[in-house]
Amino acid sequence: MTRDARITLTVNGEEISAVVAVRTNLVDFLRHDVGLTGSHVGCEHGVCGACTLELNGKAVRGCLTLAVQADGGTVTTVEGLADSGRSDALRAAFTRRNALQCGFCTPGMLASALSYIERGGSDDRQAIRDHISGNYCRCTGYQSVVDAISDVIREGDGA
């Protein structure tokens, strides 16, 4: 039984080992301890999607995952998605389509959208909307976000 734990995990390709308070959630650990501030924190109860990032190849809520639960795992944040080139087409489409204004939702939106695209999601607008229904955006009205995602699917170079 423990209130602090040593965890070792791979973040954006780099192995990191640290002692964390077990109550620390994954997104706070990444932002405050690792210094990766790309993932954002909004609601802290799983609703807004701003903290969405990749754990062991799957999109998860960084605010609903404890850092200790990621021990031994592989994390990819929005920074890692950019560095590896995986999000290139999507980021270009977001820029072209004006799919961000303040950008607060964007890291989570990109992680969510990428998981949809990489799993072979269709370019049907309603299907895209249903998929990103767990990511709040207070600026764009979603129209341009859907445009960007469907662009990447149609171009076929995002997957």
Added chain:
Amino acid sequence: MKAPDFDYCRPGTLAEALSLLAGADGEAQPLAGGQSLMPMMNFRVAAPEILVDLAGIPELRGIARQGDMLRIGAMTTYRELQDDPALQAVPLIAMALPHIAHDAVRNRGTIGGSLALADAAAEMPALMMTLNAVIELAGPDGPREVPATEFFLGYYETACEPDELLVAVRVPVAQPGEVFGFHELVQRHGDYAMAGVAIRATGVAPIAGLAVGFFGVSDRALRVPAFEEALTGTDGSEAAIAAALPKLDAIEFEGDTKISAETRRHYAGVALKRALKEMLA
């Protein structure tokens, strides 16, 4: 907000987890996917002293066909269910899964967590009742089984005692000729339902062997035997549904900050009509 401080442990066997729970005198809580428990802790409506992480327990994992049953381990995530070809044998679950929360939540949320939590608006409890599934529990006195129809007792209240763990659920696979319906009314895709319904029937012309599970209507998922009887033997037409709907008087519909009890009752009827129509089409 952030979760309050707590102790954390990650047992490697079911026996170890059960002894941790038994030794904690009600201060310990199991952690499955954390997709309900973490929000409750961050809101500080839950503040367990000890979290017993179930992620390392092999006995709680796996999906296996056992004759006419599909046995699903408690720690199976919605995503693992969605990806498993064995799920084709239980089409009702496959129909409902896309409506449960969002991709990132489904990647971690588990079937055992949903059943143990027993949110009144959650899909899984109603599905398990409709399918006559059997819930497997383990506790200090050994294993026991509870039919899903007797498992849900009220708001976040189930037959699972604090020193017990939900181990698995056994779900009957679909029989030839069996048909299924599902519909829920939500404000946004992936939200908890304002009212929803899951249907199973062994025949449709006329309707036979009917089971209808409601969720998001009252303090728990429920079935109404008098309502199922009233629709059985009919053709499921608008008139037959209208004649059966008064039997829903047996439900204590609940209102909340979003919708009133009357609106909920209306929505339950709408969800039912849509699910039946699609099922009979």
